[in-house]
Amino acid sequence: MIPLSWYLLLSAALFCVGLYGVLARRNAIAILMGVELMLNAVNINLIAFWRYLTPDRSVGLVWATFVLTVAAAEAAVGLALIISVYRSRDSVIAEELDTLKN
């Protein structure tokens, strides 16, 4: 018997670790990895609430599946952008990509 709050705490911790990765890493690919961790934390939340509150309906599973789909699309487009930027600027360090600054 696991209380719902344990899953919520795990999800919150995973989300904040991902948040730290997004804010603190220099490499754009590492930032994308942090985003993936945050999306996983959201999905744990969705599935936990589905199982604990509405296991007889499919809305939680459906929503988690959509999050998975959007995460896949986001990873594909994000990595394509990173490779394109690397080709033109020879760098994937986020703070060196400052063409729009000033």
Added chain:
Amino acid sequence: MSQQIIFFILAAITLTSAVVVVTIRNLFHAALALMVSFLGVAGVYVLLEAPFLGMAQLLVYIGAISILIIFAIMMTRRLMQTNESPFNAQAVGALIGAGLALAILFIVIIRFYPMAPGDGFGQSAMVVDPATLQSSVARMGRSFVSAEAYVLPFEVASVLLLAALVGSIVIAWPHRGEEDNQ
């Protein structure tokens, strides 16, 4: 009781490898730790009796997204050999911000949800007929294609995937004249 032990093992695997992902210097090792973290999350899905989501997690995250990330790391590898710090100038502020967010979330969750197993709200999973859980994947599949439920979001999601994949191919395509020096 055994469920709780499994939960703690899965949570420890997931969180430890997630911390490794955001702190380790070598980006390739970070990608491998990310795969371990995804595996732990897939285990949590199975523990929550959503085996379809666990399998989809294995296929999509570990099978596809991780490999995509590793490809991107290898294509940009020349710059990964440097001994610079993996963190930017705002790393300390990021640590404080993420820590504050974590503290607020923990306080709210502990305040509003009971922590001990029992019979009240949120203390144990809603008891349902095992057949209901076994047929949850079938019900999800039907609701994806039924006009009263999610057929429109489902089709929009497939168009989104198609557009994203075509778009990423276009974005990553070498520009004219760049092929020579690649």
